[in-house]
Amino acid sequence: MQTTLENHPLTHHLFWRRWHWLLWVVVVAGVYSWAIGGLHFTGIQESAGSVSRSILHGLLHPDWAYVYNGSGEDLSSLILQTLAIAFLGTFVSALISVPFAFWAARTDQHWAHLRSGSGKVVLTLIRTFPEIVLAIMFIKAVGPGSYAGVLAVSIHSIGMLGKLFSESLENMDRGAEEAIRSAGGNRSEILTLATLPTIFPEFISYTLYRFEIAVRSASILGMVGAGGIGTPLIFAIQTRSWSRVGIILLGIIVMVLAIDSLSEQLRKKLI
Amino acid sequence: MQATATAPIIAFHHVNKIYANGTVGLKDIDFQIPRGQFLVVVGLSGAGKSTLLRTINRMHEISSGEIRIDDAPIGAYKGKALRQLRCHIGMIFQNFNLVNRASVERNVLSGLVGYYPTWKCILGLFSAADKQRAVQALKRVSLTPKIFTRADELSGGQQQRVAIARTLMQDPKIILADEPVASLDPRTTKDVMDTLQRLNREDGITVIVNLHSVALARQYADRIIGLRAGELVYDQPIDNVTTADLDRIYQTN
Amino acid sequence: MTNSTLDLPKRPWRQRYHVAAIGWTLVLGVLLVLSSLMTGANLGTFLSNIDQFLALLVQMSHPAWSYLHVILQPLYETIQMAILGTTIGAVLAVPFALLAASNLVGNRLLRGLIRFFLDLVRTLPDLLLAAIFVAVFGIGSTAGVITLAIFSFGMVSKLFYEVIETIDMGPLEALKSVGATKVTMIWYAVLPQILNQFVSYFLYTLEINVRASTVLGYLGAGGIGVYLQRSLGEFNYSATAVIILATLVVVLVIDGISNHLRRVLL
Ligand SMILES: Nc1ncnc2c1ncn2[C@@H]1O[C@H](COP(=O)(O)OP(=O)(O)OP(=O)(O)O)[C@@H](O)[C@H]1O
Ligand SMILES: [Mg+2]
Numbered sequence: 001m002q003t004t005l006e007n008h009p010l011t012h013h014l015f016w017r018r019w020h021w022l023l024w025v026v027v028v029a030g031v032y033s034w035a036i037g038g039l040h041f042t043g044i045q046e047s048a049g050s051v052s053r054s055i056l057h058g059l060l061h062p063d064w065a066y067v068y069n070g071s072g073e074d075l076s077s078l079i080l081q082t083l084a085i086a087f088l089g090t091f092v093s094a095l096i097s098v099p100f101a102f103w104a105a106r107t108d109q110h111w112a113h114l115r116s117g118s119g120k121v122v123l124t125l126i127r128t129f130p131e132i133v134l135a136i137m138f139i140k141a142v143g144p145g146s147y148a149g150v151l152a153v154s155i156h157s158i159g160m161l162g163k164l165f166s167e168s169l170e171n172m173d174r175g176a177e178e179a180i181r182s183a184g185g186n187r188s189e190i191l192t193l194a195t196l197p198t199i200f201p202e203f204i205s206y207t208l209y210r211f212e213i214a215v216r217s218a219s220i221l222g223m224v225g226a227g228g229i230g231t232p233l234i235f236a237i238q239t240r241s242w243s244r245v246g247i248i249l250l251g252i253i254v255m256v257l258a259i260d261s262l263s264e265q266l267r268k269k270l271i
Numbered sequence: 272m273q274a275t276a277t278a279p280i281i282a283f284h285h286v287n288k289i290y291a292n293g294t295v296g297l298k299d300i301d302f303q304i305p306r307g308q309f310l311v312v313v314g315l316s317g318a319g320k321s322t323l324l325r326t327i328n329r330m331h332e333i334s335s336g337e338i339r340i341d342d343a344p345i346g347a348y349k350g351k352a353l354r355q356l357r358c359h360i361g362m363i364f365q366n367f368n369l370v371n372r373a374s375v376e377r378n379v380l381s382g383l384v385g386y387y388p389t390w391k392c393i394l395g396l397f398s399a400a401d402k403q404r405a406v407q408a409l410k411r412v413s414l415t416p417k418i419f420t421r422a423d424e425l426s427g428g429q430q431q432r433v434a435i436a437r438t439l440m441q442d443p444k445i446i447l448a449d450e451p452v453a454s455l456d457p458r459t460t461k462d463v464m465d466t467l468q469r470l471n472r473e474d475g476i477t478v479i480v481n482l483h484s485v486a487l488a489r490q491y492a493d494r495i496i497g498l499r500a501g502e503l504v505y506d507q508p509i510d511n512v513t514t515a516d517l518d519r520i521y522q523t524n
Numbered sequence: 525m526t527n528s529t530l531d532l533p534k535r536p537w538r539q540r541y542h543v544a545a546i547g548w549t550l551v552l553g554v555l556l557v558l559s560s561l562m563t564g565a566n567l568g569t570f571l572s573n574i575d576q577f578l579a580l581l582v583q584m585s586h587p588a589w590s591y592l593h594v595i596l597q598p599l600y601e602t603i604q605m606a607i608l609g610t611t612i613g614a615v616l617a618v619p620f621a622l623l624a625a626s627n628l629v630g631n632r633l634l635r636g637l638i639r640f641f642l643d644l645v646r647t648l649p650d651l652l653l654a655a656i657f658v659a660v661f662g663i664g665s666t667a668g669v670i671t672l673a674i675f676s677f678g679m680v681s682k683l684f685y686e687v688i689e690t691i692d693m694g695p696l697e698a699l700k701s702v703g704a705t706k707v708t709m710i711w712y713a714v715l716p717q718i719l720n721q722f723v724s725y726f727l728y729t730l731e732i733n734v735r736a737s738t739v740l741g742y743l744g745a746g747g748i749g750v751y752l753q754r755s756l757g758e759f760n761y762s763a764t765a766v767i768i769l770a771t772l773v774v775v776l777v778i779d780g781i782s783n784h785l786r787r788v789l790l
Contacts, residue, residue: 023282076378175367175368176368176371178330178364179368180381180384181357182357184441185384185392186384186389188389188393189389189393192392193384193393193395195372198371198372
């Protein structure tokens with residue numbers, strides 16, 4: 001503080017301190033005028049009011065008959081299918097994320113920063129690759145349906161799970177590993193007797209957390225044809241069957257709330 | 272036979288250790304440890320006590336000089352041979368270093384890693400005889416009632432005794448203990464130190480302990496060595512140690 | 525020998541037979557089998573069609589850079605949507621966060637209701653909101669902005685009330701003792717304490733919204749997603765690759781700026 005005061009002309013310094021918030025005002029104002037000016041609002045279409053009213057009406061009068069009709073294409077079957085996509089996808093992703101985590105985790109070994117740096121970049125790339133584009137790509141490979149959804153969830157979740165796993169590896173207590181090493185253990189013994197048992201609960205906890213997110217994404221992947229409840233939802237919206245939309249929304253809300261609280265309970269038990 | 276009995280179990284010959292960042296860890300360390308001795312290492316924080324201990328089982332590599340164990344230079348060991356060396360040297364840590372979520376039994380059995388093929392360790396396939404040995408090891412640290420308890424449900428002193436039982440499974444010739452009682456209260460400190468003393472007296476295991484407490488050092492040691500800035504500045508059998516000497520080791524500069 | 529075995533505590537049968545481990549493994553196994561059956565997932569199908577997937581990847585590995593100038597404008601639009609949506613959501617979130625904070629609102633019922641409402645909002649995925657708002661407001665960025673506003677409202681309000689609950693109550697009590705109204709107390713004792721955290725969370729949400737906004741257009745809610753959908757519909761995968769790469773750059777740049785600002789703030 002002392003030296004800066006001496007080095008800079010006092011007046012200049014005071015001026016800067018006094019007015020630098022103005023710079024921020026100008027920057028923020030600039031950003032917002034750019035944001036608002038750039039968007040040409042189409043204006044709200046005339047039917048907006050009536051459509052909203054029908055949606056509300058649909059939500060209040062859901063199509064209860066759709067909950068279960070034994071066709072296998074009803075709400076309960078598709079909700080189960082959505083959960084299956086999320087579950088299988090998250091499970092596979094968790095398995096694949098473990099080696100990724102070891103790749104991306106920073107350690108104090110020689111040259112480790114190159115290894116972990118490249119791992120982190122790859123995980124960022126995976127995380128940023130849009131999930132629905134992945135779904136569309138997998139639909140090319142395995143055809144439309146929930147299998148494509150499973151694959152999309154499996155790959156996309158690696159980005160986040162790999163990152164979370166690698167961070168918990170970086171912060172874990174290395175004591176048990178040191179003990180096994182000092183007792184003459186080799187690398188695979190250190191891994192299985194010390195590292196994995198120490199880190200396992202945290203990995204499970206993150207996997208459950210990711211499962212919560214996967215349930216949400218599995219419920220929209222159907223919009224591009226990758227199985228689950230999203231397919232009838234987008235169809236119902238396009239055909240304006242609002243009471244159908246209403247019951248599907250209710251189904252999704254109940255499913256997500258139930259999974260969230262279940263997973264939260266399990267995670268609490270783990271820690 | 273006579274010769275081996277009097278030959279030192281560990282010998283340091285002009286050992287230097289410089290860390291990758293240039294810190295001097297050990298400087299021209301040259302001394303010998305006879306078989307069956309209870310050696311206490313004292314010194315200020317950062318003096319190099321942990322470094323010294325960890326060079327003995329090659330958890331740290333030395334920069335120059337030579338360390339011999341049972342008259343064999345350990346510097347050239349690699350892979351399997353190095354693991355065999357570590358297998359016969361027990362190590363005890365300040366923070367116990369147990370797998371917290373595993374049972375006491377499993378933690379104790381993990382001391383056998385050096386004796387079992389990897390796949391058996393991974394699957395936990397330990398022989399009935401070895402499971403019995405684990406019970407005996409726990410008996411020696413008076414913890415048999417806790418055998419099926421999870422390690423993190425024990426007190427600090429109990430956890431440290433589990434760690435000692437784990438090293439007992441190694442059937443060690445040498446036990447290295449790096450501030451084993453630094454995070455324990457006076458009562459459990461006594462439990463742990465007494466246990467180490469018993470292993471030393473009854474089994475003839477050579478014990479090397481880093482301690483911060485001068486009182487404990489005088490109570491348990493056969494011999495005390497002092498380190499300062501990586502140098503061996505003090506080395507006396509317990510009968511010759513005076514309080515004034517020890518104070519001098521702890522003097523700054 | 526016998527003595528030592530007698531010393532042993534009786535091992536609970538749950539532990540002896542590894543009930544928990546076996547139980548969880550069984551549950552996991554059954555769920556895995558069921559979900560594989562339900563989704564028709566098997567490695568064979570994937571491997572037998574892998575050549576199509578690889579062909580697609582090969583196309584994507586040759587980005588059509590000439591497409592870049594077409595998507596520049598929609599990319600700007602995407603960022604603009606994210607900024608506006610996040611701002612609207614965050615502003616709306618402030619009163620809800622204040623009402624949901626347990627150290628400001630004593631009424632448990634009110635607090636519970638508000639929190640339940642916020643939980644409900646958070647259950648809805650962004651694309652689902654987009655689909656509905658496109659139906660209401662028509663195709664275009666309006667639907668996108670509103671989607672992002674609601675999406676960030678749910679997220680930000682939770683982050684905000686958790687911050688509010690960690691504030692130091694001292695200044696608040698000082699004001700209370702001189703008889704200040706609730707609004708005065710919030711303005712002078714609460715907001716100054718949390719402003720930096722708020723801005724930090726706002727920026728964090730903006731990062732997430734920029735990512736989200738790049739796909740909203742897929743359902744017609746404006747921005748780069750419209751072109752994503754178009755290129756995929758036309759099987760023009762080298763254009764898709766350009767869009768994804770450009771999105772990546774934008775996301776990384778915004779993340780970088782936001783991370784820098786957040787470090788300065790905290
Ligand atoms: N991995 C390392 N890299 C670089 N320098 C290190 C490393 N480990 C230890 N040192 C340095 O080596 C010196 C000796 O450290 P050492 O841990 O042996 O001290 P100590 O006597 O055990 O201290 P304490 O009583 O605090 O445990 C210290 O100056 C320390 O900073
Ligand atoms: Mg030390």
